[in-house]
Amino acid sequence: MKEGPDIARIATLIGDPARANMLMALMGGQALTATELAGAAGVTLATASAHLSKLEDGGLLTQRKQGRHRYFALADSAVAGLLEDLAGLAATRGHLRHRPGPRDPALRRARICYDHLAGDFGVRMLDSLIERGAILEEGEALALTGSGHRFFCEMGIDAEALKTPRRPLCRACLDWSERRSHLGGTLGKALFDHIMAEGLARREPDSRAIRFTREGERRFLALFPVQDADAA
Amino acid sequence: MKEGPDIARIATLIGDPARANMLMALMGGQALTATELAGAAGVTLATASAHLSKLEDGGLLTQRKQGRHRYFALADSAVAGLLEDLAGLAATRGHLRHRPGPRDPALRRARICYDHLAGDFGVRMLDSLIERGAILEEGEALALTGSGHRFFCEMGIDAEALKTPRRPLCRACLDWSERRSHLGGTLGKALFDHIMAEGLARREPDSRAIRFTREGERRFLALFPVQDADAA
DNA sequence: GGGATGCTTCGGTTACCATCGAAGCATGAA
DNA sequence: TTCATGCTTCGATGGTAACCGAAGCATCCC
Structure with a gap:
């Protein structure tokens, strides 16, 4: 109930179907835009955007701005x-x-x-x-x-x-x-x-x-x- | 949304704080009873029971009946x-x-x-x-x-x-x-x-x-x- | 400037699920 | 048999979070 790392937080991030789909899509190794990931997850852009910032806060994703696009990728090979x-x-x-x-x-x-x-x-x-x-x-x-x-x-x-x-x-x-x-x-x-x-x-x-x-x-x-x- | 194994299902199981606490308690390697796990997770027996059957359905836990006790343990070393x-x-x-x-x-x-x-x-x-x-x-x-x-x-x-x-x-x-x-x-x-x-x-x-x-x-x-x- | 594209933020709705108390069921002890 | 213990099931409640449309902000193109 107290000691150790909070595995539930990471697991919850992965546990949502929309987020899991996004992560699996990124297993392709290429960075993808928010719009592409929204498509992969089957949700609207608004929903995807909320998910992506959660994943980034959780340290599972990294983000690169490039012009008016935002490219997301898995944070590292540990993920x-x-x-x-x-x-x-x-x-x-x-x-x-x-x-x-x-x-x-x-x-x-x-x-x-x-x-x-x-x-x-x-x-x-x-x-x-x-x-x-x-x-x-x-x-x-x-x-x-x-x-x-x-x-x-x-x-x-x-x-x-x-x-x-x-x-x-x-x-x-x-x-x-x-x-x-x-x-x-x-x-x-x-x-x-x-x-x-x-x-x-x-x-x-x-x-x-x-x-x-x-x-x-x-x-x-x-x-x-x-x-x-x-x-x- | 389409291909591959359903990682979200496993992750959701781990993602609940009560269930995560139970799993971490079982990382001690010993089988524990439902009552002990309820204590570890900080929930009532009724709640724990519901969680445990979900974890077992999900293949993360195994159960052994022994008298009127029910011992739970991690399914295997992969978990x-x-x-x-x-x-x-x-x-x-x-x-x-x-x-x-x-x-x-x-x-x-x-x-x-x-x-x-x-x-x-x-x-x-x-x-x-x-x-x-x-x-x-x-x-x-x-x-x-x-x-x-x-x-x-x-x-x-x-x-x-x-x-x-x-x-x-x-x-x-x-x-x-x-x-x-x-x-x-x-x-x-x-x-x-x-x-x-x-x-x-x-x-x-x-x-x-x-x-x-x-x-x-x-x-x-x-x-x-x-x-x-x-x-x- | 004006317009298009890409994304975020806001507000409100909805649905799910964790939670508990109480009752029910099984096993073991007396 | 009768009682106690260990656990499950039931029914009801509440809080959280996923979801969307619309509006807002940024960037690029012409």
């Missing part, structure tokens, strides 16, 4: 990590939203999770990295191996430079659609950036879905092979 | 992990509860965090393990080294046996009082169990505080030395 965990937990407890919309299949296949790849493709990528011995899986924790170091070097990714005090290099992020882990952390982000830079895929507008090109999918599957080739 | 993260985030955003009660200093010093040691002593323990090279810190991620393996073996802890698919061996858990990490995961639990089994400390009744004996504190400090000896 994104919390939302990921929350989504993972909600998925395992069966708290799915009622209407899986028409573009849901695309989201299950490949989507962006704040700044890294999630969905079927994301899970496959981590599986492949573990199979090849690039990443060591110890329970839920992930560690980069020496051979993994070399593998990423060949792709032009310097894993050593990705180590930061603020954020883990490898992070297991529970995937809500697959209910298995995909790769987050700075390495997960670097790999996603690599995929986009190489033009293997592009983002769907106004969605977190990622669409691979035919050629991009071929190269992705070749780069990250897995043992048992099952097709859905 | 505990989420609450830890939430508390860590709340602490860094300055969302502290208003009245740091009289026993607050004892909590800052040493307390239980679901099933492992937290507070000043918990942070010191992890610092010491990193200094001695038993645990490798890569950003926010933690990994056990070979020398750490041997060190824990000498204490009678077989780290190999602690690896589980469900839960990480080492987990960095942001400490709300120190704002630095302490050691969670199955290894963190094993070390805490070791400390209690050796009689270095005992639990305060009705609190998450851990009180070290004079001799226990001496042995703890000898076992986990740190470089710069600063005293509060």
Whole structure:
């Protein structure tokens, strides 16, 4: 009743459906305007504005003025990590939203999770990295191996430079659609950036879905092979 | 409004102050009765009962009937992990509860965090393990080294046996009082169990505080030395 | 300047839900 | 059986906060 941090305050902020929708929309990693977020949440601009100032006061969001626009983004990767965990937990407890919309299949296949790849493709990528011995899986924790170091070097990714005090290099992020882990952390982000830079895929507008090109999918599957080739 | 898991539902459950207090009380790791939880939350039994069934429906709690008592506990370590993260985030955003009660200093010093040691002593323990090279810190991620393996073996802890698919061996858990990490995961639990089994400390009744004996504190400090000896 | 766009503030309405006391039900003790 | 304890259910109450439309303020464009 007295000691410790006030978790209820943060949880209440996330607990409102409109605010939760806004936060999930920002898991796309891009900063969005108040109007865009109002649309994502399905409320009027007036309501959205009130929500956004609450989220900002609560330290979950940051705001940047740019001309007459106001861009909002998640405050930092700690907030994104919390939302990921929350989504993972909600998925395992069966708290799915009622209407899986028409573009849901695309989201299950490949989507962006704040700044890294999630969905079927994301899970496959981590599986492949573990199979090849690039990443060591110890329970839920992930560690980069020496051979993994070399593998990423060949792709032009310097894993050593990705180590930061603020954020883990490898992070297991529970995937809500697959209910298995995909790769987050700075390495997960670097790999996603690599995929986009190489033009293997592009983002769907106004969605977190990622669409691979035919050629991009071929190269992705070749780069990250897995043992048992099952097709859905 | 459409895709993905319903994070708002889980967050709403945690977002009510009474329910948050109950959950934090259960972070002590022990199962508690409905009456005890009502006391912890500061509500009547009727109100508590309603909250508890919501939490159980939401999959955050499990219930065990035992005679005419009903014992509640956190559903699993995933829930505990989420609450830890939430508390860590709340602490860094300055969302502290208003009245740091009289026993607050004892909590800052040493307390239980679901099933492992937290507070000043918990942070010191992890610092010491990193200094001695038993645990490798890569950003926010933690990994056990070979020398750490041997060190824990000498204490009678077989780290190999602690690896589980469900839960990480080492987990960095942001400490709300120190704002630095302490050691969670199955290894963190094993070390805490070791400390209690050796009689270095005992639990305060009705609190998450851990009180070290004079001799226990001496042995703890000898076992986990740190470089710069600063005293509060 | 005049007009359009983006957002915030204000006032009022509505709906939900936390809360409690009292009554009901189950379990265990005498 | 009879009583006590632990908890749930019921019904009623109250406060909080989400919501919207309209008005106000700021920024940019012409």
